[in-house]
Amino acid sequence: MTRVKGIFNILATPFDSDYAVDYASLRRLVRFQLGLGAQGLTILGVMGEAAKLSVDERRAVMNCVIDEVAGAVPIVVGTSHAQLGTCIALSQAAFAAGADGVMIAPPRLEDKSAPAILVLYERIAEQVAGEIVVQDFPPVNDVIMSPGLLAQIARRIPQARTLKLEDPPLMQKITAIREQTDLFAIFGGLGGMFLLEELNRGAAGTMTGFAFTEILVAVHEAFIAGEREKAAAIFDTYAPLIRYENQPGINLAIRKALLQCRGAIANATPRPPFAAIDAGTQAEIDWLLQRVGVDNPREKLPL
Numbered sequence: 001m002t003r004v005k006g007i008f009n010i011l012a013t014p015f016d017s018d019y020a021v022d023y024a025s026l027r028r029l030v031r032f033q034l035g036l037g038a039q040g041l042t043i044l045g046v047m048g049e050a051a052k053l054s055v056d057e058r059r060a061v062m063n064c065v066i067d068e069v070a071g072a073v074p075i076v077v078g079t080s081h082a083q084l085g086t087c088i089a090l091s092q093a094a095f096a097a098g099a100d101g102v103m104i105a106p107p108r109l110e111d112k113s114a115p116a117i118l119v120l121y122e123r124i125a126e127q128v129a130g131e132i133v134v135q136d137f138p139p140v141n142d143v144i145m146s147p148g149l150l151a152q153i154a155r156r157i158p159q160a161r162t163l164k165l166e167d168p169p170l171m172q173k174i175t176a177i178r179e180q181t182d183l184f185a186i187f188g189g190l191g192g193m194f195l196l197e198e199l200n201r202g203a204a205g206t207m208t209g210f211a212f213t214e215i216l217v218a219v220h221e222a223f224i225a226g227e228r229e230k231a232a233a234i235f236d237t238y239a240p241l242i243r244y245e246n247q248p249g250i251n252l253a254i255r256k257a258l259l260q261c262r263g264a265i266a267n268a269t270p271r272p273p274f275a276a277i278d279a280g281t282q283a284e285i286d287w288l289l290q291r292v293g294v295d296n297p298r299e300k301l302p303l
Helices: 023-035 055-069 084-097 114-127 147-156 170-178 195-200 213-224 228-245 251-261 279-291
Strands: 006-010 040-043 075-078 101-104 131-136 162-165 185-188 205-208
Touching: 006 213, 023 055, 040 055, 055 075, 055 084, 075 084, 084 101, 084 114, 114 131, 114 147, 131 147, 147 170, 162 170, 170 185, 170 195, 185 195, 195 205, 195 213, 195 228, 205 213, 213 228, 228 251, 228 279, 251 279
Parallel strands: 006 040, 006 205, 040 075, 075 101, 101 131, 131 162, 162 185, 185 205
Antiparallel strands: none
16 A cells, blocks of 8 residues: 555445445445545444444455445555454455555553554564554544554554554644654544644545545645645635534434435444434534535535
8 A cells, every 4th residue: 555645535334224234325425435536445444333343244345345446546444353363354354355455453452551552563464464554543442552652663564654543632643753753644533623734734634434525635635735725714614514523422423414415325324332313413414504505415515
């Protein structure tokens, strides 16, 4: 996997009314995101509900997406798992299927020390030939990786050249990592809430499932073209939408509701357990779309 830049959409995993994976909607969602200009796709992330899928389902989702993309953009597959052997097997399967990288966060560990985490990634790297995206997202595993540890991972593991950073304060951590190594291409996340500031600190892009990918693409393109005022104007116009979607607890349900509203998936319901949105939240979504000038959510925004 080359040192890619830009906007990677983290795909939602669509389910039907019986909570089975809806592969027709998954293919539709892939086409939808490519049509919005996503420069890469990340699948089976936290907001892709990977933890709710069986290993067989994860493999099937991976194969479906890789088949539908057909090489159009790079694909990163989330292969984190509580069992190291399963993580390695999923990673090997991802590369065999044609993935460009695998995204791995440490599992919940009894020994959360820096040496133990480094050894974990080294053990994975010994059996996985392709690019490892290091995922730094403490809420999923209660593991804190310091800038020093992350720099050490980059120096010790040649496959680890990309970092998915979601450990606030994000911008300060980007700078702290950059002071120790320039080996990582750093991608932000957290719904795109800090994309503009992350880019300003040297991030390569973001990996997030925000339902309006074209907004983030437009911000990134303007920023790298040196049109920073334009990038800021686009971001500031749609910041209320980014903020609202990223509400803790119900962010997944809101995101899927927006994707359904946009015609990208047939059913918005996550797989249990999940926090549902109420009628007031749905009304607020409609109100918010009007406030930011989204006349037809099913169409790509003219940015």
